[in-house]
Structure formats: structure tokens, C-alpha cells
Amino acid sequence: MIPGNFSYYRAESKGQALQLLGRFGDDGRVLAGGHSLIPMMKLRLASPAHLIDITRVGELKGIAISGAQIEIGAMTTQRELIASNELAAACPIIRETAEQIADPQVRYCGTIGGNVGNGDPGNDLPALMQCLDATFVLEAASGTREVAARDFYQGPYVTALRRGEMLTKVRFAAPPAGHGHAYKKLKRKVGDYATAAAAVILEMSGGTVGKASIALTNVGPTPLYARDAVARITGTALGAADIGAAVQAAEAITSPAEDGRGSTDYRRKMAGVMVRRALIEAAGRAGDVKSGGGVFGWLRG
Numbered sequence: 001m002i003p004g005n006f007s008y009y010r011a012e013s014k015g016q017a018l019q020l021l022g023r024f025g026d027d028g029r030v031l032a033g034g035h036s037l038i039p040m041m042k043l044r045l046a047s048p049a050h051l052i053d054i055t056r057v058g059e060l061k062g063i064a065i066s067g068a069q070i071e072i073g074a075m076t077t078q079r080e081l082i083a084s085n086e087l088a089a090a091c092p093i094i095r096e097t098a099e100q101i102a103d104p105q106v107r108y109c110g111t112i113g114g115n116v117g118n119g120d121p122g123n124d125l126p127a128l129m130q131c132l133d134a135t136f137v138l139e140a141a142s143g144t145r146e147v148a149a150r151d152f153y154q155g156p157y158v159t160a161l162r163r164g165e166m167l168t169k170v171r172f173a174a175p176p177a178g179h180g181h182a183y184k185k186l187k188r189k190v191g192d193y194a195t196a197a198a199a200v201i202l203e204m205s206g207g208t209v210g211k212a213s214i215a216l217t218n219v220g221p222t223p224l225y226a227r228d229a230v231a232r233i234t235g236t237a238l239g240a241a242d243i244g245a246a247v248q249a250a251e252a253i254t255s256p257a258e259d260g261r262g263s264t265d266y267r268r269k270m271a272g273v274m275v276r277r278a279l280i281e282a283a284g285r286a287g288d289v290k291s292g293g294g295v296f297g298w299l300r301g
């Protein structure tokens with residue numbers, strides 16, 4: 001329970017952090033909220049030789065909303081995501097998801113950059129970012145590039161981040177007014193990681209699904225964007241058969257590990273249950289699903 005030896009640096013600016021990262025390469029790690037990295041160091045699952053603390057770097061913090069465009073600095077805490085009424089008005093699924101992360105103590109320190117940059121399939125924000133089709137801005141001393149959240153995750157704790165790079169912000173377009181959304185998470189107890197979770201965004205038009213997005217947490221080696229499930233409901237009235245087809249398609253892409261949260265089969269089924277519940281809740285919140293059959297007809301039937 002005691003970490004190995006490491007040198008500690010406190011960066012005062014983004015430029016200084018990037019320089020240090022560039023200098024140390026694979027031996028350096030940034031320290032954000034520390035609520036994943038420090039436990040991993042104590043368990044000796046991570047042993048960085050150099051820790052670069054970025055908690056004082058103000059330019060990595062903040063939420064900027066300009067029209068439909070939203071940018072969130074990597075060092076914005078999960079608590080700050082929840083506290084922003086402006087963000088909740090523009091994109092309510094962020095608050096709904098962040099409120100389901102861990103507990104208030106963790107959320108006061110844990111950052112969006114640490115949560116999505118960590119590469120832990122159990123983290124809740126990566127699937128949310130895939131659902132929102134977010135872009136991650138990755139900076140190194142040598143330059144900046146952008147990677148889609150849907151292309152960022154390669155395996156457990158393996159991401160598209162290259163040596164010397166840091167995630168500096170996430171960027172996405174807010175879904176249009178009237179969209180439906182839901183993040184449904186099954187966990188064993190308050191503060192636990194997901195047994196399975198699903199993020200859904202729905203845009204309904206004339207009683208049918210015009211556009212949809214579905215992503216899954218902790219039921220595979222990475223967060224999973226459920227492309228086939230989206231195809232099963234797009235253009236439909238979201239009746240029982242449509243939802244059933246989406247649930248099946250979502251379950252088909254999962255490969256959850258058997259662990260203390262349940263067997264592979266149980267967790268796969270729970271992924272389907274979370275997708276079903278999230279679709280129904282999102283439809284109920286969407287602008288114009290309230291007439292005729294569709295999901296409400298099915299619920300009544």
C-alpha cells in the first residue's frame with residue numbers, strides 16, 4: 001500500500017507541464033485529481049518515476065459555451081461539471097452522468113481529463129463522451145492534434161495518447177433543444193463503479209427517431225459505442241420490437257469480465273437492461289414523442 005519512489009514536480013503553466021512531459025517521456029505521468037492514479041501507485045499497478053502535478057494550472061480549467069459549441073478544460077472537476085447550471089441547460093446528460101460518479105469527496109478532486117484520459121473502462125465519462133461524439137484535444141510540446149472520443153480507446157488503460165502528450169480539453173456540440181437523454185447505471189452500492197451503464201441521446205421528429213446515440217460503460221475492455229443498436233432504432237417509432245432489437249445489438253458487442261460485479265452473462269444482460277431503460281427515459285424526455293404508439297403505446301400495452 002506504499003507507492004514506489006518518484007520525483008514530484010508542480011507545474012505552474014500548461015507550457016511547463018508539456019515541457020516536463022516531453023522531457024520524461026514514458027517515465028512521466030501527469031497528476032490531476034489523483035483519485036485513480038494514487039490508488040494505482042499504492043497498489044504498484046503504476047510506478048511513474050516522475051509525477052507532474054497539474055492541479056495549479058488554471059488555463060486547463062473551465063467550461064466555455066458558445067452557441068451549441070461546448071469546451072471543457074481537462075482540469076475541470078466532476079463537481080464543477082455538476083455545479084454549472086449553464087452546462088446543465090445546454091447538455092443535461094453531463095450533470096446526470098457526473099452525479100453518478102463515485103461520491104462527493106471523489107468528485108471534488110476527480111477531473112474530466114483524468115476520468116477520460118485514464119483509459120479505465122469503468123469510468124463513466126468516456127462512454128458519455130462517445131455518446132456526445134466529443135473530440136479530445138491532445139497537446140505536446142511539439143504540437144496539438146485532435147482525436148474523436150470514439151477512436152481514442154484501444155484497450156484497458158491503453159489510449160491514443162502518445163508519449164509527451166496531455167489531454168487539455170474536450171469539445172463537443174450540444175444536442176439540439178428538445179432532445180431526450182439518459183444515463184442509466186447499475187451499481188452494487190453508492191460510490192461503486194458500474195456493473196453496466198448506458199448513455200443515450202435521442203432526437204425525435206414527427207414521432208420517429210431522427211438521430212440517436214448509444215454508448216456503454218464497463219462491459220468491455222474499452223467504452224463501447226453501440227453503432228448497430230443506433231441503426232436499429234433510427235427512423236423507427238421506438239416501439240417494443242425496435243427497442244428489443246437495439247438491446248440485442250448492444251448486448252452483442254459486450255464482453256464484460258467476470259468479477260465481483262457478476263458473471264459475464266449477467267453483466268451482458270444488465271447492459272441490455274440499462275440500454276432499454278435509458279431509451280425509454282430518453283424518449284419520455286424528448287420533444288415530440290408524446291403522441292400515438294411508439295414507446296408510450298408499448299408501455300401502456
Ligand SMILES: Cc1cc2nc3c(=O)[nH]c(=O)nc-3n(C[C@H](O)[C@H](O)[C@H](O)COP(=O)(O)OP(=O)(O)OC[C@H]3O[C@@H](n4cnc5c(N)ncnc54)[C@H](O)[C@@H]3O)c2cc1C
Pocket residue numbers: 029030031032033034035036037038039074075100101102103106109110111112113114115117118122123124125161165166167168191192193194
Ligand atoms: C472510491 C472511488 C470510487 C470511484 N468511482 C468512480 C465511478 O463510479 N465512476 C468513475 O467514472 N470514476 C470513479 N472513480 C474514479 C474517479 O472519477 C477519478 O477521479 C478519475 O478516474 C480520474 O480522475 P483524476 O482527476 O482523479 O485523475 P488522476 O487519478 O490524477 O489520473 C488518472 C490517470 O489519468 C492521467 N491523466 C490525468 N489527467 C490527464 C490529462 N489531462 N491528460 C492525460 N492524462 C491525464 C494520469 O496520468 C493517470 O494516469 C472512483 C475513484 C475512487 C477513489
